[in-house]
């Protein structure tokens with residue numbers, strides 16, 4: 749059976765995260781939310797709601813800053829974000845997705861050492877839904893054309909730097925989820941998909 753993990757980055761956001769949660773609930777599918785620490789601090793109740801609805805919470809750094817990711821204290825910031833998450837919802841599996849998809853070896857070493865799994869990037873389908881002006885049609889088409897037998901779909905419901913809208917990403921779900929279901933896809937959290945597909949072995953040293 750083909751399988752898919754819906755993932756949402758850069759939240760939480762009080763409007764858009766809740767709009768996504770509403771749709772996931774309507775269709776009865778799980779997802780994984782890669783939250784940014786500074787947004788967790790602003791909207792902790794949204795993280796709690798996400799967890800209580802049965803979805804997974806992943807770690808997407810604290811400040812989502814390019815320079816911090818390359819040269820800075822991203823490891824310390826990631827640990828701080830994990831502490832914020834776990835103070836809200838209790839202990840959860842530690843899964844990290846790097847901002848801008850950059851995970852230099854020194855960072856991976858430290859993260860593995862601290863017990864983090866790394867969200868696979870090779871199998872992730874990115875559709876550019878965070879670029880300004882993208883239409884719902886484009887998001888839907890790119891997802892449905894690009895999805896494979898065991899895919900991680902990367903969408904954005906949060907705002908890493910406070911600007912923009914996520915209407916296309918949210919509305920696309922109304923068409924993506926039913927169509928994937930028609931095609932026989934099983935929806936999983938990222939952790940479940942990594943376990944069942946063997947991706948965990950690929951990303952652990």
Ligand SMILES: [Zn+2]
Pocket residue numbers: 757758808812847848908
């Ligand atoms: Zn991001």
